[in-house]
Amino acid sequence: MNEPQDVRIKRLKMRSMRRGIKEMDLILSAYADRNLTAMEPSDLDNYDALLHENDQDLYQWVTGQVQPPETYSELISDIAQTFQK
Template sequence: MTETRDVRIKRLKMRSMRRGIKEMDLILSAYADRNLAGMDRGGLDNYDALLHENDQDLYQWVTGQVAPPAHYSDLISDIAQTFQK
């Protein structure tokens, strides 16, 4: 059975909230709440893949300590902007 869009967004929001380090919980849950509903399928696929990355790496990418992989650069930039608001 395939996952509906609404169920997928709920799952991604939950995974955004329950990361492992509190900083990433806060950053990603804020981003997910503001942006997931407006994303197309490709955007959701990319965000879903991002959630499989290590929290320490994600935190360094979002805070600009380390450059993210090219395939995540636009998404990380968008997350970082949300985090700074």
Template sequence: MRSMRRGMKEMDLILSAYAQSRLNTMEPDRLSLYDDMLNENDQDLYRWITGQEEAPETYRLLVADIRRHMLN
């Protein structure tokens, strides 16, 4: 639910599609990291996911996976 109701429509679309596709197969530590990332500001998340800014080291691999998902 937190992936779909972000406040920024673009992030609603990106994260809800990603969550629907990936959450069921995520390892617990990766799921915890995703949950932590959802606490970040939508504008920051959008800039990281669209490549306008580099994501913090903590989220880099997760953001890269979200980008790959967007391209598929």
């Protein structure tokens, strides 16, 4: 997809705040607002892929109930730190 950076960030922010469960709406929209504009394209790719994951799984990963897949471990750790602030 050849999407302009600003359009991509708006799309990712929208997907971050319109999740399946309210807790993930709050966690991911706060993270997106604070971090997306400073992220490298490869990091945005990883975040975009993360948004395709199931909300129940995401919530368990972010809250530390379940170990996230290696692909997302650094990103989940960063999201969890933002969530705890």
